[in-house]
Amino acid sequence: xxxxALLSALAAVVRAGSFERAAQQLHVTPSAxxxxxxxxEERMGAVLVVRGSxxxxxxxxxxxxxxxxxxxxxxxxxxxxxxGLAQEGPRPVLRxxxxxxxLATWFVAAMADMPDCLFDLVLDDQxxxxxxxxxxxxxxxxxxxxxxxxxxxxxxxxxxxxVATASPSFMRRHFPxxxxxxxxxxxxxxxxxxxxxxxxxxxRRVGMEEAVPTHWLPSSQAFIDAAxxxxxxxxxxxxxxxxxxxxxxxxxxLPDHGLNVPLFWQRSRMPSATLSRLTxxxxxxxxxxxxP
Numbered sequence: 001x002x003x004x005a006l007l008s009a010l011a012a013v014v015r016a017g018s019f020e021r022a023a024q025q026l027h028v029t030p031s032a033x034x035x036x037x038x039x040x041e042e043r044m045g046a047v048l049v050v051r052g053s054x055x056x057x058x059x060x061x062x063x064x065x066x067x068x069x070x071x072x073x074x075x076x077x078x079x080x081x082x083x084g085l086a087q088e089g090p091r092p093v094l095r096x097x098x099x100x101x102x103l104a105t106w107f108v109a110a111m112a113d114m115p116d117c118l119f120d121l122v123l124d125d126q127x128x129x130x131x132x133x134x135x136x137x138x139x140x141x142x143x144x145x146x147x148x149x150x151x152x153x154x155x156x157x158x159x160x161x162x163v164a165t166a167s168p169s170f171m172r173r174h175f176p177x178x179x180x181x182x183x184x185x186x187x188x189x190x191x192x193x194x195x196x197x198x199x200x201x202x203x204r205r206v207g208m209e210e211a212v213p214t215h216w217l218p219s220s221q222a223f224i225d226a227a228x229x230x231x232x233x234x235x236x237x238x239x240x241x242x243x244x245x246x247x248x249x250x251x252x253x254l255p256d257h258g259l260n261v262p263l264f265w266q267r268s269r270m271p272s273a274t275l276s277r278l279t280x281x282x283x284x285x286x287x288x289x290x291x292p
Contacts, residue, residue, distance in 0.1 A: 002038070002067075002073065002161070003043075003162075004068065004204035005036065006036045006037070006043075006255075007039055007040065007042040007064060007065075007067070007068035007071075007100075008026065008050055008068060008072075009026065009032075009033050009036035009040070010036075010037050010040055010049065010057075010061060010064060010065060010068065010107060010174070011065040011068045011069060012025050012026055012033065013033060013037060013049055013055050013059065013065055014049065014055065014056065014057040014061060014065050015065070015093070015120060017053075017055055018053070018054060018055055019033050019037075019055070021033050024101065025195075029079055035067070035075065037049055040064075041287070042214075043090075043137055044060065044064075045062075046058070046060045046085075047061075047192055047223060048061030048064060049061055050061055050188075052159065056147070061075055061138055062136075064136070064292040066136050066138075067138060068166045069092075069093055069095060069139075069270070070139070070268075070270060071271055072092055072093070073092040073094070073270075073274055074250040074271075074272060075277075076092040076274070077212075077273050077274060079274065080246060090120050091116060091117055092116075092117050092118070092142075092274060093117070093118045093119070093120050093254075094114075094117050094118070094119050094120065094136070094139055094274070094278060095119075095120040095121075095122065095123075095137070095138045095139055095140045096119060096120070096121055096122065096138055096140050096141065096142075097122040097123075097124055097125065097129040097130075097132040097133070097140075097142070097143075098121055098122070098123065098129065098140065098141070098142045099125055099126040099129060099142055099219045099244075100123050100192065100218075100219070101160060101220050101237045101240075102126070102142050102160065102263065103121065103123065103220070103222075104178060104220035104221065104237070105160065105239045106286055106291050107142065107283045107290035108191055108283065109284075109285035109288065110278070110282045110284070110285035110286075111281075113180060113281035113284065113285070114274075114277065114278055115183075115273070117278070118256060121234045122138055124145035125192075125193070125196060125197070126142060126143055126261065126263060127144045127145070127193035127195065127197070128195055129141040129143050129144075130145055130149050130266060131226070132151075133149040133152055133266055134149050139267065139268050139272075139275060140152075140265065140267035140268065140275065140278065140279075141265075141266050142157070142239060142264070142265060142282075143263070143264050143265075143266050144261060144263065145264065146262070146286065148241040148266060149266055151268060152204035152266045152267060152268055152269060152270055153266065153269055154264050154265070154266045155264060155265045155266075155267075155279065155283065156261065156262070156264055157263045157264060157282070157283065157286040157287075157289055157290055158259050158262075158264050158287065158290025158292055159260035159261055159262045159289075159290055159291050159292070160237055160239075160260070160263055160289070160290055161237070161239075161258055161259070161260050161261075161262065161291055162198060162202075162233070162235040162236065162237055162238065162258060162260070162261060163238050163241055163245070163252050163254060163257045163258045163259075164172030164202050164233060164234070164235055164236065164238060164257065164258075164259075165201075165227050165229055165233065165235075165241050165244075165245070165250040165251065165252060165253065166227055166230070166232070166251065166253055166255060167188070167227060167229070167230040167235075167251075168248065168249075168251055169230045169247065170187075170227075170230040170231075170233060171251060171253070173230070174186065174187035175187065175253075179253055179254055181207065181208055181245070182211075184208055184212060185208075185210050185212055186212075186213070187212070187213075187232070187233060188213045188214060188215055188216055188231070188232040188233075189212050189213070189214045189215070189232050189233050189234055190214065190215050190223055190226050190227065190231070190232040190233065190234030191214045191215070191216055191217070192216075192218055192219075192220075192223070193216065193218050198212070198235040198259065198261070199212075199234060199235055199244070201259060202235055202257070202259050205255055205257065206254060208212065214232070215231060215232050217234075220237070220240065221275065222280050223240075223241055224236055224241065225242070225243070227241075227250055228244065228249055228250065233253050235259060236250075237288050238258070241254060261288040263286070265279060265283070265286075266280055267280050269285075277283075
């Protein structure tokens with residue numbers, strides 16, 4: 001049988017990133033945390049934590065951390081059906097994979113709807129967030145694909161609209177004769193990271209297949225700021241760009257050439273009332289921002 005005191009120590013180290021911070025969370029000494037993790041590794045016959053800065057889980061350690069958090073989540077729900085059972089222990093932690101633009105536009109509202117929970121968010125591109133579910137490292141994810149990951153349910157949320165935007169000064173400098181294919185090959189764009197394909201998708205839709213120069217900015221707010229500053233053009237979520245478009249501080253590179261990115265909510269099928277409540281909160285928050 002698994003010793004859940006040892007599992008809690010492992011999960012604390014991995015989530016906090018160090019034995020010292022884990023000890024603070026568990027109200028024990030770092031030595032005690034180290035002993036518990038070492039004992040669990042001896043019992044499992046495998047290394048569970050890669051000691052470093054920060055500490056990270058091995059594949060076996062990650063699976064045990066997820067199991068520990070699932071058990072903690074289910075235990076936190078017992079008092080609701082067993083009134084005689086006192087509510088003890090910390091609030092449940094929900095580890096969720098979400099893309100940066102959803103976090104910047106609507107997901108925080110869903111978090112606010114769950115004040116009795118703590119969130120451990122993993123940021124990843126919507127085209128790759130489902131991989132976290134497949135590896136069993138998160139309980140739910142905002143994804144770009146609707147095909148349900150095995151063991152999960154999938155719910156359609158809507159589409160996040162994007163517009164190719166730039167500052168008026170950028171447009172005058174790089175497109176004095178209009179937005180042509182030749183001009184686009186010279187005008188720098190903005191790219192979130194290597195997984196971000198939105199700019200490439202938009203270029204294909206307007207008949208461009210060539211590579212263009214790019215700045216790498218892994219931040220939704222930096223995307224807006226860089227566009228406003230005339231650093232480059234990029235695909236910004238309409239909810240973030242709308243006010244700037246209305247005032248003229250940003251303009252569409254090519255009007256009426258927006259791009260809608262469908263989003264889905266996938267969650268583990270584990271019988272959790274908390275996950276069911278979170279799903280409803282996510283649907284409510286998404287409905288306020290996403291388009292059908």
